[in-house]
Amino acid sequence: MQKQTPFHSGFIAIIGRPNVGKSTLLNALLGEKIAIVSNRPQTTRNRILGVCTTENNQLVFLDTPGVHTPRTQLGEYMMQAVRDSLQGIDGLMVVVDATQVTKPDRDLAADMAQHKVKKTLVLNKIDLVPKEKLLALLQSFSELGYDELVPISALTGDGVEELRATLIRMLPEGPLYFPEDTLTDRSERFLYAEIIREKALRNLMEEVPHGIGVEILGQHKVSDGLTEIDATIYCEREAHKGIIIGKQGSMLRRIGTEAREDIEMLSGTHINLKLWVKVREDWRNNRDDLQTLGYVRER
Ligand SMILES: Nc1nc2c(ncn2[C@@H]2O[C@H](COP(=O)(O)OP(=O)(O)OP(=O)(O)O)[C@@H](O)[C@H]2O)c(=O)[nH]1
Ligand SMILES: [Mg+2]
Known part of the structure; x- marks a missing residue:
């Protein structure tokens, strides 16, 4: 692959409450399944890096455990993995489940809005949400200071390419962080x-x-x-x-x-x-x- 100049690249953390579809989204963006998915909360326990490279850019995604109040040392490790993933990033994707937006989702979205990086709020699972409800939801997040609000279905792929284009627009100029055939840093x-x-x-x-x-x-x-x-x-x-x-x-x-x-x-x-x-x-x-x-x- 011929690398074009200027080349754009960056690290983008995927953050959200448990079960909102972060890992499904990572897999959809990569077009490969590297992160496991289940209908149980707290499926992901580690930070999982996934890389997507084209001739113009490289997106490095960090899938993270769902944000929750830890009750075990494992839970504390998981929340540390979330905090670590927020260091040194170029962009942030906060994911909420559009079928059930809770107060903790809104609190997390408001908290993440404080980060001084490019931010996208992703409303996921729109395959299950009527259009009118979705418009009202989008409206309800519009004041938080996110650069973009993007509705998607990580499951069906609806909106995922629009989301990718949005993320690419936000990337700064940067190097090839990983060899172009890298998919993940996990063994x-x-x-x-x-x-x-x-x-x-x-x-x-x-x-x-x-x-x-x-x-x-x-x-x-x-x-x-x-x-x-x-x-x-x-x-x-x-x-x-x-x-x-x-x-x-x-x-x-x-x-x-x-x-x-x-x-x-x-x-x-x-x-x-x-x-x-x-x-x-x-x-x-x-x-x-x-x-x-x-x-x-x-x-
Ligand atoms: N209908 C629908 N279901 C989805 C969508 N995205 C994810 N799901 C389902 O939601 C459940 C949780 O998905 P995960 O990707 O494991 O969610 P997560 O946010 O990574 O969860 P944790 O790792 O536990 O924090 C699974 O049953 C997925 O199939 C979507 O766009 N539409
Ligand atoms: Mg997960």
Whole structure:
């Protein structure tokens, strides 16, 4: 790809309350799925960087955990990841769920409006909102001082290209921060663990998902075209372990099959995925466990 001058680039943080669709939006902007998505709040636990490069510009997105009041050390780590993501950025995208704008959404949007960078307020999930309601909502955010208000559906893609054009207009002149073929700064190992966690989140009910952590123990090439991956799913209680394994192992098999299919697509090779389940009581408040599972502050 021929790099054009002047070249524009910048870091843009994606901020919002849990479940508003930040990770779905990151994936839509990249045209690739790198961040896991579920209908449960607090799905994303780390800052996830995604890069989109053209001959004229490079957009570097930072997906972040949903802003909430932390109740565990993991929650505190997550909120630190949000604060860290706000450092050194060139732009800010604040996402709200247009189907249910709450006071905490408005408070967060008002708080973020204080940042002295280019700011876009993104009203997501417009596929579920009647036009009249949307106009009133847009109006209700117009006084906060955002440079742009953009309605989108990250799920259907409606408005996503308009949003991209808006963000590109806001980029300052800048260097190529990452090689042009970079998609994310996250390792395969991280992405695989996240895929397994996503399948667990999607299949498990009630309080079990929040206490789940995944560690990739190892991966080795068995032959050309076949890799074996060993991973442990941690949970917080013996009763949860039973639920994750399921009747005669049926739940664990389902999580394993769904995860294997996604990992095979990502890696382009056949995968033999071996999953174990272990109980680690209160791991979300244990510093060593948090470290083992990759919840370690960067830099
Ligand atoms: N109908 C509809 N659903 C959406 C849209 N965008 C996201 N969703 C759904 O909203 C849910 C949450 O999406 P995520 O992308 O995981 O939300 P998030 O903001 O990253 O959530 P956290 O990581 O928990 O903070 C999922 O069930 C998505 O499929 C949209 O534009 N329309
Ligand atoms: Mg997310």
